Amino acid sequence: MALLEVQGLQVALQTQRGSARAVRDVSFTLDRGETLGLVGESGCGKSITAMALLGLLPEHAQVSGSIRLDGQELVDLGEPGLRALRGDRIGMVFQEPMTALNPVHTIGDQVAEPLRLHRGMSRAAARQEAIALLERVGIPDARRRVDGYPHQFSGGQRQRITIAMALACGPDLLIADEPTTALDVTVQQQILALIRELVAERGLALLLISHDLGVVAQNVARLLVMYGGSVVESGPTAEVFARRSHPYTLGLFGARPRLGGQRGVRLATIPGTVPELPELPPGCPFAGRCAFTIAACNDTVPPPVPVGPGHQARCIRLDAVAAARQSGVA
Structure with a gap:
């Protein structure tokens, strides 16, 4: 049994012009240690597919098909059940590091929050673990800066902080949605290298969403090309690139x-x-x-x-x- 099994996923969103199918019959599997990329233009359904896995779709969205995590059906699981999975078994790196962090809370509190929520750690224990996580993702002088606020960090550092948050509870699946958006080329390569290291180190399954073919080529073994909410081509990344x-x-x-x-x-x-x-x-x-x-x-x-x-x-x-x-x- 694969870690993640998606079969016939359909997502319909409510618009001013009625119901519109944003995801159309998407199917794929992903096991621990495997890497899968979703690629396509903006508006092709990549992020909506990821949000469906987490149950973070807009209000009144209709979801059908099957999403199974270790055999547990997530479609119609309900908010309490999904909340127990988010940040615990499924980690998410959102695409905009400038807005993904809460500006009124320290980064230490934000990294520690999933540890306190899902692991029941005390404030002191969660703080120590947060410092270790920040050090692991390359935040310099983490013990001193743990009480800093997001605006005191660069864009690349903020993205490292969001990665620390996503990995805090040791998830089985990491979803990275355009993790290099708004970062310069050098920082992009550092962030992608960090994600590769952490995936290999922890044996995570990785779902990487990108519009950048170069990013996908370097970081995932399998690839789904999406357009209009559908997977129009799929296969091993090297095979798809060689035989488009x-x-x-x-x-x-x-x-x-x-x-x-x-x-x-x-x-x-x-x-x-x-x-x-x-x-x-x-x-x-x-x-x-x-x-x-x-x-x-x-x-x-x-x-x-x-x-x-x-x-x-x-x-x-x-x-x-x-x-x-x-x-x-x-």
Whole structure:
């Protein structure tokens, strides 16, 4: 049995234009020590998928399908049960280090809070453990700075503090949602290196959410490419990168800046924009923006089709896409 099993996850959000499906039939598994990435443009459903795992969706959201943690069903578990898991068995690193911390509480109190809540530690014991955690994530002079407030720390240090909070109770699963947002490149690499070290050191399962293909390539063994709330391509990261099969995946790779590229040449772009949730087509969510679109693409959502070892893509025109890729057209 895998640590985390997600089957047929559907999330519908209430909008001013009615119910809109934000996550569509997402399925994956993740075991201890494994790393999985979710990649795609903003608005493709990555963060909503993560929030569904934690039961942190907007009010009136409707969730169906199955989310099992060590065999325990989390869908419809109820707030008390979910609250017992958050910060204990599931740790979360939120995407904005500048706002993820409470500005009116010391960082020591915030790191110690899950220890007192889930482990029943005394204030003094939790404080000592918080200092140790802050030292582990690289906060200099942690014993003195434990009583500091978030505004007294840099963006990179705040992100390290949120990682300490997420790891305080030794979770089985760590979810990192765009953990390098708003950080400069050097600090980004330090934060990602720290997460890799901690995952290896503690045997955690890691779910890493990012729009950055380079970040995903360096940090996860398996990959889900999401668009329009659906997983359009999935598989081992090296396999997906080497044999990009879905037109959306090809578009993401084509839009990357390249070292040594000719000056003044525009980057390739994906035509159009990500549609609003209520405007997603009933068939393939990428229909219309895709150069391979035919009438049948608008009818039904394509099933996942094997294209390599553990590698699947949802597209009814995979042969045409493969031919275009091999000829250098796509």
